[in-house]
Amino acid sequence: xxxxxxxxxxxxxxxxxxxxxxxxxxxxxxxxxxxxxxxxxxxxxxxxxxxxxxxxxxxxxxxxxxxxxxxxxxxxxxxxxxxxxxxxxxxxxxxxxxxxxxxxxxxxxxxxxxxxxxxxxxxxxxxxxxxxxxxxxxxxxxxxxxxxxxxxxxxxxxxxxxxxxxxxxxxxxxxxxxxxxxxxxxxxxxxxxxxxxxxxxxxxxxxxxxxxxxxxxxxxxxxxxxxxxxxxxxxxxxxxxxxxxxxxxxxxxxxxxxxxxxxxxxxxxxxxxxxxxxxxxxxxxxxxxxxxxxxxxxxxxxxxxxxxxxxxxxxxxxxxxxxxxxxxxxxxxxxx
Numbered sequence: 535x536x537x538x539x540x541x542x543x544x545x546x547x548x549x550x551x552x553x554x555x556x557x558x559x560x561x562x563x564x565x566x567x568x569x570x571x572x573x574x575x576x577x578x579x580x581x582x583x584x585x586x587x588x589x590x591x592x593x594x595x596x597x598x599x600x601x602x603x604x605x606x607x608x609x610x611x612x613x614x615x616x617x618x619x620x621x622x623x624x625x626x627x628x629x630x631x632x633x634x635x636x637x638x639x640x641x642x643x644x645x646x647x648x649x650x651x652x653x654x655x656x657x658x659x660x661x662x663x664x665x666x667x668x669x670x671x672x673x674x675x676x677x678x679x680x681x682x683x684x685x686x687x688x689x690x691x692x693x694x695x696x697x698x699x700x701x702x703x704x705x706x707x708x709x710x711x712x713x714x715x716x717x718x719x720x721x722x723x724x725x726x727x728x729x730x731x732x733x734x735x736x737x738x739x740x741x742x743x744x745x746x747x748x749x750x751x752x753x754x755x756x757x758x759x760x761x762x763x764x765x766x767x768x769x770x771x772x773x774x775x776x777x778x779x780x781x782x783x784x785x786x787x788x789x790x791x792x793x794x795x796x797x798x799x800x801x802x803x804x805x806x807x808x809x810x811x812x813x814x815x816x817x818x819x820x821x822x823x824x825x826x827x828x829x830x831x832x833x834x835x836x837x838x839x840x841x842x843x844x845x846x847x848x849x850x851x852x853x854x855x856x857x858x859x860x861x862x863x864x865x866x867x868x869x870x
Contacts, residue, residue: 568772569688570619570757571679581686583679585616591671599714602641604734606648606673612759613675614656614738615812619757620688621747622681623740624656629663632672645673656740685747689772691754692817696844698777699826701742701813702836704762705790705801706732708808712793721792729789736812743814745833751822758811760866765815766851767864773817776849779842779862806853807866817844 559566564581565573571585589609591597597605610627617624629649633642642665650660658677710733713719713726721729739757746752756769762784770777786805794801813836818826827838845852853862 564686565688569690570616571622573620573681573686573688575683579683581622581681581683583617583620583622583681584676585613585679586674586676587613587616588672588674590673596714597641597671600734602644603648603651606645606650607652608648608734608736609645609673609675610649610652611736611738611812612810613677614652614658614740615736615757615759617677617679618738618740618743619755619814620679620681621685621743621752621755622679623744624653624658624677624679626659626661626678627653628676629660630674631663631665632668632670632674633665634670635667637671645671649673649675656738681747687743687747687752687755687816689754689756689769692769692773692775692844693753693819694775694844694846695819696753696817697820697823697840698766698779698815698817698842698844699823699838699840700758700762700785700815701739701830701834701838702811703785703787703790704758704806704811704813705794705804705808706787707736707810707812708733708761708804709787709790709793710734711808711810712797712804719793719796721789721796725789725792728787729793732787732789733810736810738812739814739834739836741834742830742836742838745829746814746816746826748833749822749825749829751818751826752816753818755814755816758813758815759809761807761809762811762815762866763806763851763862763864764809764866769815769817770844770851770864773844774847776845776847776851777842778845778849778852778854778859780854782854782856783839783841785837785839785841806862809866 571583574582710729791801830838851862
């Protein structure tokens with residue numbers, strides 16, 4: 535990855551440097567930094583999953599434009615999504631809320647209720663945390679989960695010839711963010727409702743993950759937090775392979791198309807590079823695709839769509855269009 539516009543180190547260069555400073559891993563570490571969650575071997579075929587996520591006012595949300603309970607659920611969903619990407623189920627969470635002194639206690643309580651409600655929905659419990667004062671509202675959530683060692687999914691298992699599959703529809707969360715940022719955009723009531731819901735109330739695909747591990751056959755997975763192109767790039771780097779995507783098969787949400795038209799941009803831009811869809815992207819051999827699609831359709835309210843295939847190392851990402859194909863840069867949201 536390159537540097538940011540300010541000339542400093544980019545997000546992933548910083549992460550790489552921090553990884554070096556983390557120290558020697560313990561013998562029970564199965565997967566460390568560089569995947570959606572860390573994995574600790576508990577023995578007897580049980581693995582502990584650990585992940586953390588943060589939502590910061592002015593970066594991820596604008597407090598005045600979202601109800602505090604929805605904000606809490608949104609923060610929980612982002613953290614829970616990392617557990618889903620590893621094929622696991624969530625069990626416990628720790629919450630740290632940093633709030634400005636002027637913020638009413640009722641707002642903080644509503645955020646906490648939203649977090650607890652989303653965690654409870656997926657069978658997990660908040661077991662502790664921290665509250666302190668700061669310049670802006672910040673929600674930091676650490677989530678623990680479990681997965682059987684035989685069901686663990688990582689970013690590193692994709693193989694040449696595997697098919698690429700994605701859950702749900704793409705781009706709606708990014709479209710919702712654009713609507714929240716520009717009240718003057720004119721779209722249909724239905725498109726506005728879909729996009730705003732995707733932005734404010736994303737759904738972690740833990741039910742999809744359960745169906746995937748139950749069906750078997752998936753070789754790698756990642757959740758779409760930074761955008762399809764960027765997160766596919768992470769998966770390909772970890773697996774040492776390339777990929778081809780059929781643009782015509784991307785399951786783009788209807789609201790994504792409407793908002794893109796209102797903005798005068800290509801809907802592909804939002805579908806490929808918009809973040810926080812929190813859908814699952816996975817790879818699987820061709821012979822496993824039908825069973826995976828059937829299992830997900832039967833175990834959740836979303837579908838899997840085959841969107842391309844894994845190619846050899848060095849191929850990069852190629853995007854197939856009606857008039858040919860082009861290289862696709864693995865870019866999405868970057869914090870630095």
